[in-house]
Amino acid sequence: MARSFLIKVPASSANIGPGYDVLGVALALFLELEVTIDSSKASETNADPNNCLLSYSEDSEGYGNVPLSSDANLITRTALYVLRCSNIRKFPLGTKVHVRNPIPLGRGLGSSGAAVVAGVMLGNEIGQLGFTKQRMLDFCLMIERHPDNITAAMMGSFCGSFLRALTPQEVERREIPLAEVLPEPSGGEDTGLVPPLPPIDIGRHVKYNWNPKIKCIAIIPQFELSTADSRSVLPKAYTTEDLVFNLQRLAVLTNALTLDPPNPDLIYPAMQDRVHQPYRKILIPGLTEILQSVTPTTHKGLLGICLSGAGPTILALATENFEEIAHEIINTFDKENVKCTWKLLDVAHDGSTVEPLPASSPVDAPAFQDE
Numbered sequence: 001m002a003r004s005f006l007i008k009v010p011a012s013s014a015n016i017g018p019g020y021d022v023l024g025v026a027l028a029l030f031l032e033l034e035v036t037i038d039s040s041k042a043s044e045t046n047a048d049p050n051n052c053l054l055s056y057s058e059d060s061e062g063y064g065n066v067p068l069s070s071d072a073n074l075i076t077r078t079a080l081y082v083l084r085c086s087n088i089r090k091f092p093l094g095t096k097v098h099v100r101n102p103i104p105l106g107r108g109l110g111s112s113g114a115a116v117v118a119g120v121m122l123g124n125e126i127g128q129l130g131f132t133k134q135r136m137l138d139f140c141l142m143i144e145r146h147p148d149n150i151t152a153a154m155m156g157s158f159c160g161s162f163l164r165a166l167t168p169q170e171v172e173r174r175e176i177p178l179a180e181v182l183p184e185p186s187g188g189e190d191t192g193l194v195p196p197l198p199p200i201d202i203g204r205h206v207k208y209n210w211n212p213k214i215k216c217i218a219i220i221p222q223f224e225l226s227t228a229d230s231r232s233v234l235p236k237a238y239t240t241e242d243l244v245f246n247l248q249r250l251a252v253l254t255n256a257l258t259l260d261p262p263n264p265d266l267i268y269p270a271m272q273d274r275v276h277q278p279y280r281k282i283l284i285p286g287l288t289e290i291l292q293s294v295t296p297t298t299h300k301g302l303l304g305i306c307l308s309g310a311g312p313t314i315l316a317l318a319t320e321n322f323e324e325i326a327h328e329i330i331n332t333f334d335k336e337n338v339k340c341t342w343k344l345l346d347v348a349h350d351g352s353t354v355e356p357l358p359a360s361s362p363v364d365a366p367a368f369q370d371e
Contacts, residue, residue: 002038002094004357005125009118010156010348011103012110013216013315014148017271017306018249024110024152024159026348027216031114032100033075033122034357042093052076052091060101061111074112075099078119082139083127087194091126106224108309113149116140117352125354133351138198142166149309151205156351160254161205170199209258214303216345217316219329221338225283230310233279242274249273262319264296264303271304271317284312285336290329299325 011029015021045053052070056063070076076097083089103111120139124131131139133154140150147161253270256263281287287307294316296302301320308315316325326342333340 002036002040004034004036006355006357007033007035007118007121007125007352008355009114009121009153009352011345012113012149012152012309013108013218013313014110014146014152014309015273015276015306016253016315017273017277017304018246018253018275019148019160020246020273020275021146021148022160022162022250023254024148024150024161025210025216026152026156026159026351027109027218027345028348029102029109029343029345030348031103031111031118033118034098034100035122035125036094036096036357037092037126038094038096039092040094041096045091045094045096050076050080050090051093051095053096055096055098057098057100060099061103062101062105066099074115075119075122078116078139078143079123079126081143081195082120082123082129085139085195085197086127086129088127095126097122104220104313106226107220108225108307108311108313109218109220110149110153110309112227113140113144113153116144117150117153121352121354134201138200138202141202142170142198147203147205151203152351154352155205155207157347157349158208158210158257159205160208161203163203166199166202170196208254210347210349211258211260211262212347213260213319214257214262214317214347215319215322216347217318217322217326217342218308218345219314219316219326219333219340219342221284221312221333221340223312223338225310225312227310230280230283233282234276235279238275245272245274257317262303267303267317268296268305271306273306277307280307280311285338286332287311287314290314290332293332294325294328299328301325 008030010026012024012026014024016023045051048070050070054068067073103109103114105111117140120136137154144150147163151159151161249270256266256270294305301318302325303317305316314329318325322344330340
C-alpha cells in the first residue's frame with residue numbers, strides 16, 4: 001500500500017555569541033522532504049542503485065548543483081546509513097523524495113545539520129524503525145560531531161548541548177557519511193557488512209526558555225563560507241582570561257533570554273565573544289564594524305548581535321524596528337561590496353517533525369516528477 005509523509009527540519013543558528021559549540025537556536029525556516037513509497041511505481045526509481053528518485057524544487061537553495069544520486073546526496077546517504085544499521089540495504093521500491101530547501105548553503109544557518117537530521121528522520125520513517133528523537137540524535141552525532149546545530153534542529157527551541165568523546169574504533173567505519181568538518185575515517189571499510197549501531201546517548205542537552213517577544217533577524221551575505229575554512233582560522237589554545245570572559249557571559253545569556261521584559265543592557269554585553277568572532281573577521285568583510293557599531297543605543301529594539309554559526313550570516317536579536325536594524329547591517333556590508341538578503345524568523349520550538357500526507361495529495365504527482 002502506498003504511503004506518503006512530510007519531514008520538516010528547521011534551520012538553526014549556533015554559538016549565539018559566547019556559546020561556541022554549545023548553544024544553538026532552531027529557526028522557523030524549514031527544509032522539507034515530501035516522500036512517497038509506492039511499489040507500483042518501481043519502474044520510475046530503477047535508475048537509482050538504491051531505488052530512490054530524488055528531486056529538488058526549482059526554488060531550493062543549491063538547485064542544479066546538489067547531487068541527485070542517493071549515494072552522493074547527504075540526505076539520502078544519511079538515510080541509507082540509518083537503514084543499513086538495521087540491516088536494510090536499500091530504499092523500498094518506488095521511493096520518491098522531493099526536497100524543498102530554503103536554507104542558504106554555507107552561510108552559518110545550519111544547512112548541513114538540517115540535511116543530516118532530515119536524513120536520519122527519513123531513514124527512521126522509511127524503515128519504520130520507531131526511534132525516539134533522542135536515539136535519532138545519536139545517529140546524527142555520528143555524522144556531525146558538533147552538537148549545537150544538530151541538537152537545535154532535531155529538538156527545537158534554544159538548546160545547550162555537549163557530547164562525549166568517541167573512541168577511534170567507533171568512528172572509523174566508512175559506511176558512516178561524514179559532514180565536511182570531520183576527518184575521513186581511517187579504515188574499516190566493508191560495505192557488505194551492516195554498520196554498527198551508534199552508541200547510546202552520545203549527546204546530552206537542555207532546552208532553555210525563550211522569551212517569545214524576541215525575534216531573530218538573519219542578515220545573509222551572498223557568499224559561502226565553509227565550516228572547515230571558518231574553523232581553520234581559530235587558535236589551538238586560548239588564554240584563561242578569554243575563556244573566563246566567555247564562560248561568564250554564557251552563564252548570564254542563557255537566563256537573560258528568558259526574562260520579561262527583555263533587557264538589552266543585560267543581553268547585549270552577554271552576547272560578546274572572544275573565542276571565535278575576533279578570529280573570523282578576516283573572512284567576513286565588515287564584521288568588526290557591524291559587531292561594534294550596531295548597538296541597543298543606536299538602534300531601538302536591538303537586544304544583541306553576533307555571528308551566526310561559522311558565518312558569514314549575522315544574527316541580530318530584537319523586539320522591534322527589524323527592518324531598520326537589518327538595513328543598517330546590509331548597508332555596512334554594502335560598503336565592502338558584499339550584497340545581502342535578510343529574513344525575520346521566529347524560534348522553531350518543536351524542532352523536526354513528521355506528518356502523514358494523504359495518498360491522494362497533489363504532492364505525489366507533479367512535485368515528485370523528475371526535474
